[in-house]
Amino acid sequence: MKEALPWLILFLPLLSAVAITLFTKKDRGLSAKLSIGAIIGSFALSILFIALAGWEPIKQESMVTWLGVGELQVDFGLRLDALSLLMLLIVTGVGSAIHIYSYGYMHEDRSISRYFASLSLFTFSMLGIVLANNFIQMFIFWELVGVSSYLLIGFWHERPAAADACKKAFLTNRLGDFGFLIGILLVWSALGSLKFSVLEMDLAKNPHALGTLATAAGLLIFCGAMGKSAQFPLHVWLPDAMEGPTPVSALIHAATMVAAGVYMLCRVFFLLNAPALAVIGWIGGITALLAALIAVQQNDIKRILAYSTLSQLGYMVMAVGVHAPSAAMYHLTTHAFFKAMLFLGAGSVIHALHHEQNIWNMGALKSKMPITFWTFLLGTLALAGVPPFSGFFSKDEILVAASHQNGVLFALGVLVAALTSFYMFRLIFVAFLGPAKSPAAGHAHESPRVMTLPLVALAVPTVLAGFWGIENLYGKQFGLVEEAHPSSWLNHLFEPFNHAPLAALAGLGALVFGLSAAWHLYRNAIRDRLPDTFGDLTRVMQNRFYFDEFYATLIANTQDLAAKAADAFDRWIIAGLLIKGGHGTIELFGRALRLMQTGNLQTYTFLFVAGVALVLFYVFGR
Numbered sequence: 001m002k003e004a005l006p007w008l009i010l011f012l013p014l015l016s017a018v019a020i021t022l023f024t025k026k027d028r029g030l031s032a033k034l035s036i037g038a039i040i041g042s043f044a045l046s047i048l049f050i051a052l053a054g055w056e057p058i059k060q061e062s063m064v065t066w067l068g069v070g071e072l073q074v075d076f077g078l079r080l081d082a083l084s085l086l087m088l089l090i091v092t093g094v095g096s097a098i099h100i101y102s103y104g105y106m107h108e109d110r111s112i113s114r115y116f117a118s119l120s121l122f123t124f125s126m127l128g129i130v131l132a133n134n135f136i137q138m139f140i141f142w143e144l145v146g147v148s149s150y151l152l153i154g155f156w157h158e159r160p161a162a163a164d165a166c167k168k169a170f171l172t173n174r175l176g177d178f179g180f181l182i183g184i185l186l187v188w189s190a191l192g193s194l195k196f197s198v199l200e201m202d203l204a205k206n207p208h209a210l211g212t213l214a215t216a217a218g219l220l221i222f223c224g225a226m227g228k229s230a231q232f233p234l235h236v237w238l239p240d241a242m243e244g245p246t247p248v249s250a251l252i253h254a255a256t257m258v259a260a261g262v263y264m265l266c267r268v269f270f271l272l273n274a275p276a277l278a279v280i281g282w283i284g285g286i287t288a289l290l291a292a293l294i295a296v297q298q299n300d301i302k303r304i305l306a307y308s309t310l311s312q313l314g315y316m317v318m319a320v321g322v323h324a325p326s327a328a329m330y331h332l333t334t335h336a337f338f339k340a341m342l343f344l345g346a347g348s349v350i351h352a353l354h355h356e357q358n359i360w361n362m363g364a365l366k367s368k369m370p371i372t373f374w375t376f377l378l379g380t381l382a383l384a385g386v387p388p389f390s391g392f393f394s395k396d397e398i399l400v401a402a403s404h405q406n407g408v409l410f411a412l413g414v415l416v417a418a419l420t421s422f423y424m425f426r427l428i429f430v431a432f433l434g435p436a437k438s439p440a441a442g443h444a445h446e447s448p449r450v451m452t453l454p455l456v457a458l459a460v461p462t463v464l465a466g467f468w469g470i471e472n473l474y475g476k477q478f479g480l481v482e483e484a485h486p487s488s489w490l491n492h493l494f495e496p497f498n499h500a501p502l503a504a505l506a507g508l509g510a511l512v513f514g515l516s517a518a519w520h521l522y523r524n525a526i527r528d529r530l531p532d533t534f535g536d537l538t539r540v541m542q543n544r545f546y547f548d549e550f551y552a553t554l555i556a557n558t559q560d561l562a563a564k565a566a567d568a569f570d571r572w573i574i575a576g577l578l579i580k581g582g583h584g585t586i587e588l589f590g591r592a593l594r595l596m597q598t599g600n601l602q603t604y605t606f607l608f609v610a611g612v613a614l615v616l617f618y619v620f621g622r
Contacts, residue, residue, distance in 0.1 A: 003059065005052075006049060009088065010131055012041050013039060013120040013121070020120065031113035031116050032112060035099060038123075043089070043092035043093050046085070046088045061080065062078045066137075077133035077137070078133060083266065084130050086473060091126050094340045097344070099116075101247055101455075105245065121148045122148035125144035126141075126257070129145060134195045139177075139184060142177065142228070145260060146228075149166075149169060150166045152244050153166040156243070156244070165244070166241075166243075168236070169240070173237070179222075179224065191210065214273045219279060221265075229262055230258060231284065235547075239303050258309060262328055262332050263332070265280070272320075284314045284321055287317065288413070289416055292308075292419035293419065295419070300357045301431060311420060314416075315331060318413065319331065325478050330471045333470055334461075338379040338389075342379040348447040348451055349362065349372060351447055352372075360430065360528070362430065362441045363432075364441060364442070368444045370446065371456065372447060375458070378459050382463070384421040385421070385510075387493060387508075388463075388466060388467075392496075393496065396500075399413050399500075415510070418514045421513070425514065426522050433523075437526060
């Protein structure tokens with residue numbers, strides 16, 4: 001019975017998606033309940049399995065042979081260790097809150113059955129990545145996540161912006177996935193296996209088994225993470241994914257799709273050598289800084305949170321690059337809680353203001369939406385790294401690792417922390433405090449309980465997750481600590497200052513600086529005063545450093561130009577000269593030959609005599 005639980009956890013959402021698509025699509029209420037019941041069931045079974053088997057099950061892999069071709073044998077298997085089990089709880093737990101919230105947010109949508117079928121398919125795909133024990137299985141579910149996210153981002157496909165956004169996300173991810181697939185093939189060609197446990201064992205015995213391919217394989221595999229986790233320069237799809245419903249934004253930007261890249265890097269961390277990790281660290285640092293700068297001048301509440309997600313993903317990837325996969329997973333875990341809550345809080349505001357998303361048309365929402373405000377504030381405090389909230393501890397772990405490995409990345413991380421504090425408190429001051437800036441804000445009211453209860457539920461781990469010993473579980477997974485050392489909550493609160501005071505104090509200094517600047521500029525503000533000070537720089541940040549325009553120009557001058565050249569060659573050379581030209585020549589020759597068939601005896605006699613004369617001339621004339 002215990003061994004069957006992981007399989008049930010994985011396939012319950014798939015059964016829900018199939019049942020909704022085939023049988024209950026016309027019954028909106030039943031479809032929603034099937035999807036919600038499936039993910040809550042998976043969450044409950046995940047808790048039950050951990051209670052029975054612990055964080056380190058005796059049998060860590062469960063598999064069946066799926067495909068055998070020559071020397072290649074691919075198993076369909078499940079990897080069960082602290083890394084995958086914690087991710088199970090995150091995906092199913094946060095996903096359950098988002099599913100319940102969705103029922104209230106999407107209740108009036110006529111396509112709600114399709115929405116919940118897509119949610120269930122997405123959940124199944126993400127659980128497949130989490131539980132995969134080999135590269136092939138992971139890649140299959142990796143692509144399924146891409147397909148299901150395409151369906152969710154483009155859910156309102158009748159809107160041109162949503163249709164463009166889902167295509168942009170899908171195509172951008174294909175670029176990263178192409179490199180990921182080549183990296184998988186390099187690993188298989190060098191080591192002869194795709195199973196994670198076998199690969200880890202082989203590299204433990206012979207660290208140089210990949211030889212000269214080690215760096216190339218590591219960076220190509222990282223390409224997959226660059227796409228899914230939206231790292232520079234493949235970051236452009238993530239903000240546009242805001243065109244999907246707000247619960248979809250919470251699902252994609254919190255614990256699931258964007259987390260897949262970071263999770264994959266940590267799962268295959270043993271494959272990454274020092275040069276590859278150096279590149280990964282810098283890509284993460286650049287992404288964190290770039291996204292934070294853009295977020296400073298965004299006015300759409302969902303886009304601010306989207307760029308915040310980009311920045312925090314950069315933190316996580318940077319942590320992997322500075323040899324701290326446990327810190328990356330720790331921040332991924334805490335970020336899942338508070339960022340999901342922030343997105344759902346944004347959805348609550350948008351719902352109350354009749355789909356208004358511009359923060360400069362909000363204001364005075366604190367008194368009108370108290371539950372949304374206080375939960376949103378808790379999420380902001382966690383994201384900004386205020387002790388004792390969970391984000392403080394996980395962000396501190398990343399800054400500590402960076403301070404030990406790379407001073408420049410550490411300084412960059414502190415700068416990003418200051419920017420994070422600034423743009424999040426800017427959002428709080430403008431949207432929730434100060435005067436109401438539109439009639440919709442003046443008449444706002446709290447969202448229904450089906451939307452506020454998930455916010456309250458997510459507020460609990462947002463506040464307390466830093467005291468749950470999550471870092472010790474990840475540390476043991478990566479061999480960084482031998483055993484957990486329990487201590488009082490007060491000792492745990494001050495442990496960062498005792499262990500690495502420079503990182504802790506720098507993080508707090510960044511927090512205070514960002515909060516002070518936001519207070520000075522945006523307290524009771526009715527317009528943004530930052531452009532008055534920085535002028536053109538703010539315009540560049542508002543326009544996202546013109547990356548979309550650059551890519552549009554690049555594509556127009558390369559892909560589009562090549563497509564036009566190919567079209568011209570096909571139209572004029574192949575279709576025109578070769579096909580139509582050959583056809584025309586033969587037709588003209590046939591028409592000329594047909595003129596000789598007159599049916600007149602005198603003409604045939606003349607032609608016969610002329611032919612004989614030509615033959616005689618040819619024979620005797622030579």
